[in-house]
Amino acid sequence: MTLPALILLLASLAASPPTVEVVPATSLTIETVSAPEAPGLVGQETIAGKVRTGKSFTRQQKQVIKQKNAQENEGKTRCENCDIETVPAKKHEKGVTPPPNETQVDHKVPKSKGGAGEVENGQVLCRDCNLKKGNKEPSGEESP
Numbered sequence: 281m282t283l284p285a286l287i288l289l290l291a292s293l294a295a296s297p298p299t300v301e302v303v304p305a306t307s308l309t310i311e312t313v314s315a316p317e318a319p320g321l322v323g324q325e326t327i328a329g330k331v332r333t334g335k336s337f338t339r340q341q342k343q344v345i346k347q348k349n350a351q352e353n354e355g356k357t358r359c360e361n362c363d364i365e366t367v368p369a370k371k372h373e374k375g376v377t378p379p380p381n382e383t384q385v386d387h388k389v390p391k392s393k394g395g396a397g398e399v400e401n402g403q404v405l406c407r408d409c410n411l412k413k414g415n416k417e418p419s420g421e422e423s424p
């Protein structure tokens with residue numbers, strides 16, 4: 281009947297090396313010391329931003345730029361140059377001229393001048409304004 285008591289004694293002996301657990305505790309403090317390396321990630325983001333210089337917007341970025349514009353105009357997209365309400369672009373067909381107020385996403389700073397393919401550099405223009413602007417810049421993206 282004293283066997284369980286012996287087992288308890290042995291168990292307490294086995295659990296006696298809590299001193300070992302103290303050692304990893306010091307290694308934890310070493311890990312926190314290495315934490316100041318984290319700001320290096322910010323530098324990587326800046327590098328990524330530079331990579332997008334002169335790039336076109338992705339489909340997703342265009343979507344965000346249009347959504348931002350719509351949020352500022354009660355759900356409607358408006359040309360940021362002439363303030364006309366723009367209509368969503370349809371699939372371009374041969375011989376069909378898109379409406380002059382077709383929604384187009386434009387680079388505020390042109391790609392040719394180092395403008396980045398970033399949402400911050402995007403704006404919604406009507407086709408008319410974008411074409412007029414395009415005449416100054418040899419982009420030719422909307423040539424018939």
Ligand SMILES: [Zn+2]
Pocket residue numbers: 359360361362363364405406407408409410
């Ligand atoms: Zn316009």
